[in-house]
Amino acid sequence: MRRVVSELGAPVILVVATALITGAFSQAHQLEFENALVMTAIVVALYVFIGNSGVISFGHVSFVAVGIYLGGILTVDPQTKTFTMPGLFPYLRHTDIGIVPSLALAAAAGGVYGLAVGLPLMRLSGLPAGIATFAVLGITANVLYYWQKIGPTAQTLSDIPEAGRWTLAVATIITIAAAYGYQRSRFGRMLRATREDPAAARAAGISVYRQRLIAFTLSGALAGLAGGLYVHQLGLIAPDLTYLDLTFVTLAMLVFGGVASLWGAVLGALAISALNSFLGDAENTVHVGFRLTLPTGTRLVTIGAVMALVIILRPSGLTGGREFGWRRR
Amino acid sequence: MAEQDPQRRRPSGLLRAVGVSRSFEGLQALTDVDLELARSEVVGLIGPNGAGKTTLVNVLTGFDFPTTGRVELEERDVTRWPPQRRGRAGLARTFQHGHAFKGLTVRENVEVAALGVGASSRDARTRAHRLLGALGLAARADEAASVLPHGDERKLGVARALATEPRFVLMDEPAAGLTEAEVPDLAAVVRSVRDEHGAGVLLIDHNVTLILDVCDRIQVLDQGRTLAEGTPEEIRKNIDVANAYLGGSGRDV
Numbered sequence: 315m316r317r318v319v320s321e322l323g324a325p326v327i328l329v330v331a332t333a334l335i336t337g338a339f340s341q342a343h344q345l346e347f348e349n350a351l352v353m354t355a356i357v358v359a360l361y362v363f364i365g366n367s368g369v370i371s372f373g374h375v376s377f378v379a380v381g382i383y384l385g386g387i388l389t390v391d392p393q394t395k396t397f398t399m400p401g402l403f404p405y406l407r408h409t410d411i412g413i414v415p416s417l418a419l420a421a422a423a424g425g426v427y428g429l430a431v432g433l434p435l436m437r438l439s440g441l442p443a444g445i446a447t448f449a450v451l452g453i454t455a456n457v458l459y460y461w462q463k464i465g466p467t468a469q470t471l472s473d474i475p476e477a478g479r480w481t482l483a484v485a486t487i488i489t490i491a492a493a494y495g496y497q498r499s500r501f502g503r504m505l506r507a508t509r510e511d512p513a514a515a516r517a518a519g520i521s522v523y524r525q526r527l528i529a530f531t532l533s534g535a536l537a538g539l540a541g542g543l544y545v546h547q548l549g550l551i552a553p554d555l556t557y558l559d560l561t562f563v564t565l566a567m568l569v570f571g572g573v574a575s576l577w578g579a580v581l582g583a584l585a586i587s588a589l590n591s592f593l594g595d596a597e598n599t600v601h602v603g604f605r606l607t608l609p610t611g612t613r614l615v616t617i618g619a620v621m622a623l624v625i626i627l628r629p630s631g632l633t634g635g636r637e638f639g640w641r642r643r
Numbered sequence: 644m645a646e647q648d649p650q651r652r653r654p655s656g657l658l659r660a661v662g663v664s665r666s667f668e669g670l671q672a673l674t675d676v677d678l679e680l681a682r683s684e685v686v687g688l689i690g691p692n693g694a695g696k697t698t699l700v701n702v703l704t705g706f707d708f709p710t711t712g713r714v715e716l717e718e719r720d721v722t723r724w725p726p727q728r729r730g731r732a733g734l735a736r737t738f739q740h741g742h743a744f745k746g747l748t749v750r751e752n753v754e755v756a757a758l759g760v761g762a763s764s765r766d767a768r769t770r771a772h773r774l775l776g777a778l779g780l781a782a783r784a785d786e787a788a789s790v791l792p793h794g795d796e797r798k799l800g801v802a803r804a805l806a807t808e809p810r811f812v813l814m815d816e817p818a819a820g821l822t823e824a825e826v827p828d829l830a831a832v833v834r835s836v837r838d839e840h841g842a843g844v845l846l847i848d849h850n851v852t853l854i855l856d857v858c859d860r861i862q863v864l865d866q867g868r869t870l871a872e873g874t875p876e877e878i879r880k881n882i883d884v885a886n887a888y889l890g891g892s893g894r895d896v
Contacts, residue, residue: 514743517738
């Protein structure tokens with residue numbers, strides 16, 4: 315019980331604290347804090363699969379994208395949609411639901427897509443898995459960019475209803491709780507065994523494929539939910555929102571915090587969000603006792619460098635892959 | 644384990660290899676090998692390096708498949724079953740090089756093996772508690788498996804195999820890397836698998852003292868073929884074996 319309190323409590327407190335201090339800032343900075351909450355949800359979704367299985371996925375932003383498009387489009391007024399996206403499927407065009415139901419649908423769609431992708435792909439490990447999931451990302455991004463029946467394609471769709479910071483915080487906490495519940499469940503524990511030693515896990519009756527597929531599906535559903543949050547945080551869908559940039563930044567967050575723990579996922583997401591926001595501001599000049607103006611592009615260069623440094627100096631991340639409060643003797 | 648369903652007591656239940664051959668790109672690792680293991684016995688499998696012992700274990704456990712021949716588990720043909728399915732059907736193994744789940748604790752290592760064959764979380768915890776106690780690992784239950792000394796790591800492998808409540812356990816060189824002082828301890832563990840857990844043991848090792856000490860029968864492999872079979876006394880006397888294995892020609896022990 316004490317273990318649950320510290321392992322689940324610490325990340326939840328961090329998220330609540332982030333939501334609380336958001337109120338103390340100006341409008342522009344509030345957006346950055348809200349964005350940090352959404353990034354946390356995305357990274358936790360990534361962690362459910364990558365952290366527990368030890369298999370890399372470059373494709374998870376596809377599931378985030380499904381959540382963004384479905385969760386966003388379903389909450390836009392039908393008249394607006396008829397005007398801005400006349401090619402849309404009738405269901406997408408006519409449906410108009412609230413933010414919370416749209417989040418549930420986003421999660422469901424992410425899970426279904428995750429399952430569909432996982433069925434063929436979960437037989438792969440290592441580099442082939444990385445390449446195949448990357449291919450999924452490329453396919454998804456291009457379909458979204460060109461297919462007018464499912465979204466605004468190369469246009470930007472704005473006027474999507476925005477969720478308040480507490481909706482974002484609560485949904486992020488739900489994501490964290492689901493991830494924690496999973497990792498403590500029999501399925502999570504079996505998947506972790508396959509991560510440590512696939513052969514020994516199989517000898518103990520564990521199907522590596524099945525356990526990976528379960529995690530991939532859950533992870534897809536959580537990523538879909540996080541996508542729903544993202545679109546209601548931004549209030550818009552822009553082309554290429556869900557491609558290489560987001561994939562790279564969220565993976566950097568996970569690696570920075572520590573791939574193998576939930577605490578690492580949350581800490582990494584918030585820490586890199588802070589760095590990301592600061593550098594983004596600094597590209598447009600910030601005052602830190604003096605005027606600091608960094609050249610455009612510094613943000614991604616720095617985050618890339620930080621990620622490389624962590625991989626070299628502390629490969630298991632800031633948290634060493636441990637949960638909060640637990641020390642290996 | 645204390646209670647067993649009727650199927651588990653199936654008297655005719657044997658683990659059998661029937662006419663198993665395995666070749667790797669022209670190299671004949673096993674040629675027409677037969678092997679039988681009952682639940683009431685410890686069978687030793689010995690032979691020089693390259694004799695095909697580990698290949699046979701892999702074929703029996705589903706990590707490799709025979710080129711010809713078949714594997715039967717309690718009268719079912721399991722030749723094409725993957726390892727996890729055989730694990731759930733009562734066939735457990737330990738590995739030559741530990742293969743602990745290093746990032747998990749000792750207790751979690753044992754629990755997850757029980758979960759793998761379908762035990763409930765509560766059952767898994769009970770089994771882990773009992774097995775770690777019986778094998779003298781209780782004090783280390785909450786340590787990471789990565790910090791275990793060699794002897795304890797071997798015991799953990801056995802605990803993990805037993806957590807699946809197996810009817811047959813294949814042990815691949817459990818004494819490798821142990822000190823002479825640790826071997827009697829291991830011998831007691833092997834006997835307890837047969838006597839207390841009711842599981843047949845196929846024991847592969849280079850430690851001849853251990854093999855002669857604990858085995859009811861011994862089968863000798865050489866160059867992928869069965870060279871001899873018999874009781875420990877018979878094998879001890881067998882000249883062929885002495886030449887092939889005990890160092891008559893100084894080839895390998």
